[in-house]
Amino acid sequence: MAYENIIVDTRDDVATITLNRPDALNALNGDLLRELCTALEEADTSDKVRCIIITGSEKAFAAGADIAEMADKTFVDLYTTRFFENETDRFNRTRKPIIAAVAGYALGGGCELAMMCDFIIAADTAKFGQPEINLGVIAGLGGTQRLTRFVGKSKSMDMHLTGRFMDAAEAERSGLVSRVVPAKDLLGEARKAAVKIAAKSQIAAIAAKDAVNRAFETTLAEGLQYERRLFQSMFATDDQTEGMTAFLEKREAQFRDR
Numbered sequence: 001m002a003y004e005n006i007i008v009d010t011r012d013d014v015a016t017i018t019l020n021r022p023d024a025l026n027a028l029n030g031d032l033l034r035e036l037c038t039a040l041e042e043a044d045t046s047d048k049v050r051c052i053i054i055t056g057s058e059k060a061f062a063a064g065a066d067i068a069e070m071a072d073k074t075f076v077d078l079y080t081t082r083f084f085e086n087e088t089d090r091f092n093r094t095r096k097p098i099i100a101a102v103a104g105y106a107l108g109g110g111c112e113l114a115m116m117c118d119f120i121i122a123a124d125t126a127k128f129g130q131p132e133i134n135l136g137v138i139a140g141l142g143g144t145q146r147l148t149r150f151v152g153k154s155k156s157m158d159m160h161l162t163g164r165f166m167d168a169a170e171a172e173r174s175g176l177v178s179r180v181v182p183a184k185d186l187l188g189e190a191r192k193a194a195v196k197i198a199a200k201s202q203i204a205a206i207a208a209k210d211a212v213n214r215a216f217e218t219t220l221a222e223g224l225q226y227e228r229r230l231f232q233s234m235f236a237t238d239d240q241t242e243g244m245t246a247f248l249e250k251r252e253a254q255f256r257d258r
């Protein structure tokens with residue numbers, strides 16, 4: 001499919017989706033988000049894709065939801081059209097692993113989009129923030145909930161109330177990002193991680209994502225039970241047999257997603 005606001009490059013089992021509205025620092029408007037969701041759905045169902053990367057430009061992953069598109073909307077508009085609800089639901093239905101590769105600004109909806117991915121690799125130029133308070137509003141794509149779970153109440157409150165930005169080192173220190181790399185290596189490192197994930201059993205990767213995400217939704221006892229059942233169900237797969245046999249035979253496993 002032809003896209004106007006994103007670029008999709010699929011190779012080596014990895015789909016890289018680049019947000020591409022350079023004139024607006026990749027601000028997230030409805031068209032971009034809908035294209036992103038369609039690209040994710042295509043990747044999720046494609047035999048050629050086993051891991052997905054979402055990235056932006058050197059200057060901005062995304063500088064937030066598109067303020068120009070939102071400015072004239074009323075409460076009734078947002079409420080009756082379920083503004084961006086469908087898009088976030090579509091995004092969250094993606095089963096394959098998604099890595100956010102973030103350079104430059106990841107602000108407001110941009111920070112929230114990065115947090116909706118499964119993990120974040122940041123360039124040393126990355127700046128994260130929830131500056132919606134400067135616009136007289138608050139975060140609306142999960143920032144108050146997800147950032148708080150990532151970095152704890154105190155830092156999350158600080159970010160949401162002052163609107164200040166967090167640099168890459170602080171983001172790594174506080175658990176928002178999994179690692180920080182030099183800006184020039186960002187895509188290379190993200191691709192290396194994605195190719196590594198793509199070589200695993202797809203069933204195990206999806207189950208791991210499912211189980212980790214469950215930690216955000218439930219009690220420890222329920223989460224442990226969920227993990228136990230998923231672990232047990234892995235033993236109904238050929239990939240478990242192959243993975244363990246390959247280890248014992250001292251060779252590389254050849255997973256077949258069965």
Ligand code: CO8
Pocket residue numbers: 023024025027028063064065066067068083084085105107108109110131132135138139140141
């Ligand atoms: N929306 C629309 N346009 C934007 C946005 C944005 N979020 N951010 C930047 N732009 C545009 C600018 O208007 C400018 O356009 P133009 O050249 O036509 O004037 C262009 O991008 C370049 O921006 P700047 O000239 O401002 O670049 P600077 O390097 O000087 O500054 C900043 C970069 C600091 C990133 C600055 O652009 C900025 O502060 N941007 C806004 C950041 C922000 O407030 N983000 C939060 C937006 S609100 C939000 O995300 C809510 C999400 C919840 C949605 C809920 C739905 C249910």
